[in-house]
Structures are given as C-alpha cells and as structure tokens.
Amino acid sequence: MHVHPLITDSATLANLCVRLAASPFIFVDTEFMRENTFWPELCLIQVADADEAAAVDPMAPGIDLKPLLDLMTENEEVLKVFHAGGQDIEIVYNLTGKTPHPLFDTQVAAMALGQGEQIGYSNLVDSWLGVQIDKGARFTDWSRRPLDERQVDYAIGDVTYLAEIFPKMLERLKKTGRGGWLDQEMERLADPANYAQDPELAWKRVRVNSRKADVLGRLKAMARFRELEARGKDLPRGRIVKDETLADLAGHAPKRQADLAKVRGLSPAWAHNEIGARLMAAIEGARPLPDAEMPPRDDRKPGLGKEGSLVADLLKLLLKIRSRDIDVAAKLLARSDELEALAAGQRDGLAMLEGWRFDQFGRDALDLVEGRLAFAVVGGKLKMTRAEAA
Structure with missing residues (x-):
C-alpha cells in the first residue's frame, strides 16, 4: 500500500478523493481534541482504500475539506469503514449536518463474531493480524503543529490495519451467514438523529434524584441555558456550570440573582x-415538566412486579447461555430493557422478536416466558429443554 506524505493542500486532497471515489470501500479515522471546546476540534483525518493511504491536515491554512466530506456523506457507491466510529461520525455530522453513508463499523461487526461488545482497536489488530500496535502516540496533543513523522505514521496505521482486517472480517461474516445481522445496526449508527444535540433534550444528560415536575422543569430550562451558552462560547458544558450545580439549583431554586453568590x-x-x-431568567421562565416528558421510573420498570422481575432474570440467564452457545455478543441479540418489557407482557415493537434475532434468541425467550422452555443441568452444563405439556 502506498502511504502519502501528510496532505496540507486542497489540490492534493481533491485528487486523492477522485481516486478514492472509484473504490468500493474506504477506511476512515480521525484524531481530535475536545478538552477545551464544546465542539470536538478536528486535528487529523486518516483515509485509505486497498491501494493507498493518507493523513489529511484539516488545520492547514486554506485547505478545502469539501471533496472528502462529500465523499463520505454524498457518495452512496462507496462504503465507509470505521472502528468504533461514533465520535468520528459525530464530527462529520457537526461539519455537514449529515452522516457518512453507507457505513460499516468493525467494532459492531466483531460483536457478531464473538469478540465481545466493545473490542478496542489495538486488540482487534492483535487478534486478526497478530500485530502489537505502538501506543506511544495515543495521548499526543493532535492540535499542536508541526506534527512529527512518528505521530503521522501512528495515525495512518489506524486505517492501514483496518484495510487488512476488513476483507478478512467480511469473509468470516459471509462464511457464518451473519453479515445480514448487521444491516440494522449499521443503519442505526448512520441515523443523523443520534448526533443532533437538541438543547431541549440536554437535561436528560444530567443526573438528578427527583421526579418532581417542577424540579425537572427547572433542570430542563437550565440545561438548555447551559447548552446555548457553551455553544456560543465554544466551551465544554462543565466550564459554564457543572452537572452537580445544575442538579442542586433545580432542587433548591434561588429567589434572587444575589443568591447565586x-x-x-x-x-x-x-x-x-x-x-x-x-x-x-431561565429559572424564572421554567415550567413544570409535562407528564409526557417525565422519565420512566428506574425501580424495575412499571408493571413488572416481583414475579416479572424473576422472569426477567431468567431471560437474562437465557441470553447469557444463548450468546455463549452461538458465540455472539449478548448486546447484539437483546437489551436488558427489552427483556424486562417481554417479562412484563409486551410483545410488539421488540427487535428481538423480529428477523434474525427472533430465530437466534427471541423464539426461545418467548417460549420461556410462555412456559414451553425450561432450564436443566445436563452433563454439568446449564442447557435449555422443551417443557413437557401439562
């Protein structure tokens, strides 16, 4: 694979993007800093296909990133491959209002291949290629210039190794017939709604020990205030007001501005x-949170009850057994809240009762809840057996 020197000019980048657009897939990674700003500060973009790789300096004076951003968000013929790409996708969304599409995330794919729920990049490279990555540059300040050759080489490795792993991973997915399992997950990752930061919803990130409508209403108003202040000043939210201070103010609202001292x-x-x-002004303009916006209770879900809680625990045990038997991450099969909903009697709108998830887990889960499946110990191992008809 040909590795280019660091790209710092628009013409070289535009020419690279023309060539990459002819590839069926490209590999993308970014380096960024977000300690001192509201928006992640994009410091480096690494991109490759099967033949060439490059790092692009988005901080270079006058460089036009549009050809690369268009390639990621407008070109539907090229698959964009990331590893744990949530933050990379967020950066593209912040710059364009769109997400890369179509996309493939190797961390999610590893879940379908029994490599755990959140395998890190270095462990992925080691498990597929037997290569131990030099982690020395991981915590570098990517915003400082100039970048030295070691830093650039380290960063480009994040896409060149991915270019080696992806075909092997694709072949394994085809052999196991699990490629189709990932379609829904990849579309969910590409949904722009995941990356839109609505100030009206900012309060949901703040932990507060209250379900009083007036307290939550004040929290919503103050979190919106903080979000807009942080955006306007391009500072982290905590530099404006920390979460615990917002929670305290929501529960004990000051009467006058002088009380803020x-x-x-x-x-x-x-x-x-x-x-x-x-x-x-935000506190004084706050209104009690409407019933429709109230968060669900945490205490074992409404309507679950003690017996339902025991059934949910059995479903979690079944999930653990099933994920072990077919060597797939449990999280890909079903979420805990879905298991609790099933135990409480819900049947509609559960992903595990549809498509491949139903075949691999949902059918057994339903049978367990409805009395057609039971646990048994066979040869020292916990197994599932069909319950005899009464």
Missing part, C-alpha cells in the same frame, strides 16, 4: 453579571 460551584460574580442574569 451562595451557590457552590458558581463564581460570586454570577450574583451581578450578565450570565447570572440569563441563568435567573
């Missing part, structure tokens, strides 16, 4: 400055 976690200046006034 007494709030732990806020600068005394908030008692008289403009940002403090905007916070008070």
